[in-house]
Amino acid sequence: MLHLRLITPAEQTDEVVRLIEGTVGTTHLCVLPGAARDPAGDVVLCDVAREAGDDLLNGLRRLGLDTTGSIAVENVDLSLSRRAAEAEKEAPGESADAVLWEHLSDATHEESTLSVTYLAFLTLATMIAACGVVLDNAVLIVGAMAVGPEFGPLAGISTAVVQRRPRLAARSLLALLVGFAVAMALTVGFSLFMDAVGLFTEEKLEGERPQTGFVYAPDWFSFVVAVLAGAAGTLSLTSAKSGALVGVAISVTTVPAAANAAVALSYGDTVQTWGSSEQLLLNLLGITLAGTLTLLTQKALWSRQHARLRKRASA
Structure with a gap:
């Protein structure tokens, strides 16, 4: 699994959340309104299966979030969650075969x-x-x-x-x-x-x-x-x-x-x-x-x- 920490301008948050919810293999979505100070905006957290990560990152960049906010990605070494296991099953392919081009x-x-x-x-x-x-x-x-x-x-x-x-x-x-x-x-x-x-x-x-x-x-x-x-x-x-x-x-x-x-x-x-x-x-x-x-x-x-x-x- 990958953990994403996003800073989004308030006017983009709904669009970012819709993208995450529409991406197969995502879970543990959290939205913290107004939590970010530099740059100012909302903080959005989520986990995504590695094999679905490239699609989600490409979508976020198409929204311009890498310019208007921030995209940070971390590897999750251990995730004890039934929902995380289900998300990995839903995602296409195998995580070992996935290429994160970014x-x-x-x-x-x-x-x-x-x-x-x-x-x-x-x-x-x-x-x-x-x-x-x-x-x-x-x-x-x-x-x-x-x-x-x-x-x-x-x-x-x-x-x-x-x-x-x-x-x-x-x-x-x-x-x-x-x-x-x-x-x-x-x-x-x-x-x-x-x-x-x-x-x-x-x-x-x-x-x-x-x-x-x-x-x-x-x-x-x-x-x-x-x-x-x-x-x-x-x-x-x-x-x-x-x-x-x-x-x-x-x-x-x-x-x-x-x-x-x-x-x-x-x-x-x-x-x-x-x-x-x-x-x-x-x-x-x-x-x-x-x-x-x-x-x-x-x-x-x-x-x-x-x-x-x-x-x-x-x-």
């Missing part, structure tokens, strides 16, 4: 914004991966994958393509390109420093690396894994199963490939630099393509299900 847009907007924190996480992840490739340590590689925040901009690009939002696409692409450029440049400096103090050596980078050699040797398996990870990551975002996103993060070699390219560049190894760059681009392409196709499929399936229900209701 929530997805908001989440990807936050995760795909170029910020100091984003750059710090990506740079630290790349430096950790640099240690991993030089030491041929798979544990460090996995740790770097988990720290890297690059899936946010990739999901932002996919969301922008599906929703036709060029500003989100541009912001996500900027975060992705600038983020990796800054992280790799700083990692080149980090690699030179580690070499100067004797912790990195060219012999370690060029030696046998059975655990991490894959990061500069792209093949079709790299693309297949990236596609599967992109689909899984997108599903984890749309279904609010954030735990699955951690598994996605440690299944693709974006950050390790960037780190290997940076270390190799510091030693002038063009073969590993180009191979790692190809691996990085292949993974980014696979994740973005899979994320876009996953969202398009979800949108088509959900629209078809709603069309069948509207046809059944009008019959």
Whole structure:
């Protein structure tokens, strides 16, 4: 269930209440006249089944409530109510399959914004991966994958393509390109420093690396894994199963490939630099393509299900 807290101008309250009452899957409706002070107006509270949430949010935005008042949405972790259970049964589809496009847009907007924190996480992840490739340590590689925040901009690009939002696409692409450029440049400096103090050596980078050699040797398996990870990551975002996103993060070699390219560049190894760059681009392409196709499929399936229900209701 989702909990909605709305602030409505007094003259719009009746219209908002009618919309809520006419939406299948809503319950626990409360109206508090004159309770809001900033902005001034009435407070309307209700719960709605997740699978009906997108329709209700779209209706509220069509009324202009996001401009004239306020729309706040929270997840309800536990609701002990027979009426809530009935509302979920009345709503179309399954809650796990529902896509809240407004929530997805908001989440990807936050995760795909170029910020100091984003750059710090990506740079630290790349430096950790640099240690991993030089030491041929798979544990460090996995740790770097988990720290890297690059899936946010990739999901932002996919969301922008599906929703036709060029500003989100541009912001996500900027975060992705600038983020990796800054992280790799700083990692080149980090690699030179580690070499100067004797912790990195060219012999370690060029030696046998059975655990991490894959990061500069792209093949079709790299693309297949990236596609599967992109689909899984997108599903984890749309279904609010954030735990699955951690598994996605440690299944693709974006950050390790960037780190290997940076270390190799510091030693002038063009073969590993180009191979790692190809691996990085292949993974980014696979994740973005899979994320876009996953969202398009979800949108088509959900629209078809709603069309069948509207046809059944009008019959």
